[in-house]
Amino acid sequence: MTGKHAALNRFFLFLIGLVLALIGAAIGFLGFAPAAEKAWRSGAGSGVDTLADAAQASAIPGTQTHWVAAAAVLLGVIAAALLISWMIAQRQRVRRTAARAEGDNGLGEIVIDNRAFEQIVEARLADEPGIIASNVRSVPAGGTNTGVRVRITTRRGASPARIAAEANTAVDEAQTILGKKIPVLITVRAGARAALGHVQRVS
Amino acid sequence: MSTTDKIGRRAVRQELRSTRSGTTLIVAIIALLVLAYLITEVILNMLGQPPLLATPGALALGATQIGSLGQPLLYAIGGVLVLIGLVLMVRAILPGIRGLHHTPDAANPTIIDDTVVAAALAKVIRDSANLREEQVSVSVGRRRATAHVHPTTGVPVDREAVQSEAQKVADSYALTPPLRVSVDIDKKGMVG
Incomplete structure (x- = not known):
């Protein structure tokens, strides 16, 4: 009856907080353990290379662009739309x-x-x-x-x-x-x- | 229990706690800005235009080579992220008590702001000890109300009487959680 998604807000905040804390801990760990830093550099590096190769392979004929980039933009726009709808849902809803x-x-x-x-x-x-x-x-x-x-x-x-x-x-x-x-x-x-x-x- | 009662109970429970919509809004705006920036970089790259800061490829490469920033910077960045993450998790878990009381005996679920209770108790104390407005201040917490009284010089205030009167009135409000009233009388008086 408060018209707000109290439980959902708290769930999302917890989730985002957890992800940020884990990323932060991982970055700190890279500084702490040189072996992990090396593994990340080579592992993630080859991952990026694979993605770049896939992007090149999916080039849209006749243009400079490729499907991977287009898909990324589409995903980004969908995520942005979800975020905006979440923001709009924060306001008090009223019925006549x-x-x-x-x-x-x-x-x-x-x-x-x-x-x-x-x-x-x-x-x-x-x-x-x-x-x-x-x-x-x-x-x-x-x-x-x-x-x-x-x-x-x-x-x-x-x-x-x-x-x-x-x-x-x-x-x-x-x-x-x-x-x-x-x-x-x-x-x-x-x-x-x-x-x-x-x-x-x-x- | 009827549906009406269930809805009422849920409404009271929600109203007494912060919905965290403010924090949610800030997080959503920041996430939206980051997302908008990334989309812009990808689109600029697709169009063959120069990047705002770095191309998507350079950003990805930078992420893999983040280790080259050096230990102090990695600790600093990691620490800040962990801190922000913990703050968000704590705000998600803590109830966020809002400075409200409710009266379960009322026919309909009723919630009363602590400011209203404080102002009413201050008035009761003023009237019972014959004081002016600026001589009494009351602060109301979750379980206790504290009143500070500056008596007029030469006119002593009966602490026991004032306190029992204020407590009686506070009890009559039938608030949950109940309030325990304590009255402090200032040793120094005011020139009335």
């Missing part, structure tokens, strides 16, 4: 629909728009003096599930217990009105003024 439900009479589907939920919650919280603003978003919550994130920004010094209770009442009210129990995550944050300075330290 908070929930869907089958009608009792079997005539069709009921779609609850995110704005319906938002307006009920905001209207209910508008009179609470400790709350500066509230923000409601429908986000993917695993598979086809949708969850609703309610972010509350509080005035400095407001009681978190009171704010949490108010927010929970507002959310319950919205669920009752809309007739569906939707997974909701409520986050209570401090306003900009209180958030200045250190994250965990305010006067």
Whole structure:
């Protein structure tokens, strides 16, 4: 429901970290063991030679280029596209629909728009003096599930217990009105003024 | 347990920990730059143009002869790479606690920023000891909240009373993990 690939991010970071550490250790080892350095120089050198020969053999007729280079460019572009899609996947995804439900009479589907939920919650919280603003978003919550994130920004010094209770009442009210129990995550944050300075330290 | 509860629990667990999307973005951008450079060199080579820095062949040859850089440089390069790799692995494994508490008793999963808790406790202490805003500062960690109080000169503050009052309020928030409140009173007073 945070809308981010937390587990996948950590897996990739670990993998990239492991590869970098292994390459680093290998380079350090080349300096440490001259025999390994010699073996690498001749082994990798003949590998490069083989590749160069293969490249020459696969020359595209009538041009200076060869298939190996073209394949390398293609692979590189595919890898770049994957990287970019991974970067784009980092942003919070949002859905317009908070929930869907089958009608009792079997005539069709009921779609609850995110704005319906938002307006009920905001209207209910508008009179609470400790709350500066509230923000409601429908986000993917695993598979086809949708969850609703309610972010509350509080005035400095407001009681978190009171704010949490108010927010929970507002959310319950919205669920009752809309007739569906939707997974909701409520986050209570401090306003900009209180958030200045250190994250965990305010006067 | 219903699907709603399961989704809620998962959301709380995820929200309390860093998603590492910042680190991920930096790594992805660096990888993209390296990749773009290599693709450019290969394409320039295909077109018979002069290379930006070195032809792909020269780069491959350089990699096989990296040993000729000499021991100190090899140790330095290897060390830096190992260090970066370890930092990434550590960031992948550590939970990345985010300065948040949650209230499992609430009807819906509710997460509260530590800043909110700190500001609220500071207000409670100010009100109970009749102090001004700048006389109380509260820092909230995962399991403890520490309040520093600068009393007004000549007006002593009852530490026990303030602490028990703040603890009572902190308990009423029903946070997980629970907070233990300690109050420090400054020996030097402020001119009020």
